[in-house]
Amino acid sequence: MKIMLELDKKARILAAAMEIFGERPYHAVKMEEIAERASVGKGTVYGYFSGKDELFREMIHESFEVYFREALAAVSEQGTAKDQLRRLFHYHLYFIEKHASAARILAGERRLPNPEIEVAKERYANMKGFLSQLLSKGISNGEFREIDVQIVSEIFLGTFTSLWAAVIFNELPLAESESVVDKILDLYLNGLSKS
Amino acid sequence: MKIMLELDKKARILAAAMEIFGERPYHAVKMEEIAERASVGKGTVYGYFSGKDELFREMIHESFEVYFREALAAVSEQGTAKDQLRRLFHYHLYFIEKHASAARILAGERRLPNPEIEVAKERYANMKGFLSQLLSKGISNGEFREIDVQIVSEIFLGTFTSLWAAVIFNELPLAESESVVDKILDLYLNGLSKS
């Protein structure tokens, strides 16, 4: 809360919205509550956002933004495709620690208000594009075998989302995440079959 | 709709709720609409369900029920673990075709009202248990190598959910599902690495 007071009003409101939408679903969240948590007046919220919907949308947008920016940065260009993949998986779990509410919202709110779903898809597509590139690179340099890059990207994104859900809703202890990521990578890299 | 009129009232209401909750999120669904779609009076809904929450809960419960019952049946006991796994993946996509609304709801409504989340977790655990068994069996009979059964089960469930989401929200054409499932299985069985 003290930290929040240092942000400007709009950021405070978004942060408050994130916290609260992270706790309860859309319809159970009151604008007044968000205003209170942000330590601003109810009317102030409407000075920055045209209504509940737009606030929600912008908040999702923000979360995506942060996630994708940091994820790309985390992976960087260096190292083998495997290494990059590993870093991506790790960042993913790190994001949950760092931005718990955002993770909760991104993992939970699949059914988005219509205009935002487009933005979500676009971001999703970006991320998938990045994964595809990474996999293609791995294939060309001989690290990976010839798999359907589109499908595998999809699976990876799915795994990411599920990991969040597992951590957030099933309370998979974050502490174990290191070894979990390794095991997941092992599965994906080496497969399930005996030989 | 004609078919619905042959069901008893409670089933009609659940079916209507499924359709509509499949279209829009919880807070955008009106009890009146459900009653209309079910061709019953608004008050009648309250004869069968104590309120909107319970109706929602029961509807989720139903969806899970159907899914898990049919999934288990589809897999049966026979065949290799691989075959069973394959049948499970196929059933999963079949479910989307057969019960589109249910799939939409199960995939989309992660943020459940609190008491229901417990039921969801239980079902989820059941399913995971079944997958674990299947994997363990595959390991003992030499089909699979020694992987962390818990983690891999988790990943599989995640892949299931993501497949739904991909089909439902990103409009992955269902027609391609056969080959997609094969590619997914290939990834999981043989891994990503070259050798």
Added chain:
Amino acid sequence: MKIMLELDKKARILAAAMEIFGERPYHAVKMEEIAERASVGKGTVYGYFSGKDELFREMIHESFEVYFREALAAVSEQGTAKDQLRRLFHYHLYFIEKHASAARILAGERRLPNPEIEVAKERYANMKGFLSQLLSKGISNGEFREIDVQIVSEIFLGTFTSLWAAVIFNELPLAESESVVDKILDLYLNGLSKS
């Protein structure tokens, strides 16, 4: 109030709205107050009218309706044009006694919400048409001299409205209305000039 309870709900709400909009201008009237005065729940009002605006509109519409229907009936077809004119003036003042709130609203609320202003104009035109006919008849049968029927109709309508305003806002005692009407008619019939 007791009388109102015998009316059906919609009529009760309209009557309550008439009373209250008759007391205070649009923006100072609360929907809740109307509901209370009509002895119905706040939500009930919205069952009959889509909102405050529509309620206001319908209420104006009603008032016009009553006024014009009764005015035409009062004048009827019989008698000389002068007699009919006299009856119309008298009815006009009678309306204030019988429908005080309606008169107050019709006299006071010139600035109507846009769609309703059209209805108002139409009614106004109807009334003017009726007066024109009456004057024309008086001209043809030699009662009146050749005046501009349009203008004089307009003036008469204006006089009507002003009479209301005088009674309602300046508190011209209704008791004197009989003789006032006679004096007005005298002015209009015989003019101001000496000979």
Added chain:
Amino acid sequence: MKIMLELDKKARILAAAMEIFGERPYHAVKMEEIAERASVGKGTVYGYFSGKDELFREMIHESFEVYFREALAAVSEQGTAKDQLRRLFHYHLYFIEKHASAARILAGERRLPNPEIEVAKERYANMKGFLSQLLSKGISNGEFREIDVQIVSEIFLGTFTSLWAAVIFNELPLAESESVVDKILDLYLNGLSKS
């Protein structure tokens, strides 16, 4: 607008209020809009007026002031009573052209906030007094016959208001006003009856 910028702030605000209250009813006018139209800050309005009500009141007051001052001047003392009456009618229509918003407001806003209604009544009484004098003068010098001076004054004021309304709301073309005034005077002076 350029002209407005030359006025002092208070006059600018009043002028802006007049324009906007002339367009829409009280409750649909926002203080912010008035401030913008006057090219001053929202807070500045409160430096000159204690609130929306007072601003509205002063604006009405202003309009009355202008109207009555100019009307009296236009009529002056000279000429026959008939001539003065003629000049008054003509001034009236001139006022509509010159001060359209003011006319609109004076014609439309019958339902005034309570304290102001007193001022309005006072002004109205002044005007009526003037008309009465004029009529009395006409009677004493033999121009007019013996009519009830009070009633006829009232009727004339009513006609004025109605003329406004006719021009403003029914879109009676102002161009025709000259001949219209003549016809009105003809009616009032010579009456409706044949002989």
Added chain:
DNA sequence: GATGAATGAGTCTTCATTCAT
């Protein structure tokens, strides 16, 4: 003074739920 960002009291409106028929 002048400003406009911030405020929150005040309202409209919705919709889950009830209950008389």
Added chain:
DNA sequence: CATGAATGAAGACTCATTCAT
């Protein structure tokens, strides 16, 4: 039992007014 008219608690949103700069 079934119904849907009626209800009012709950909440989104507006806008007159204030006050720190």
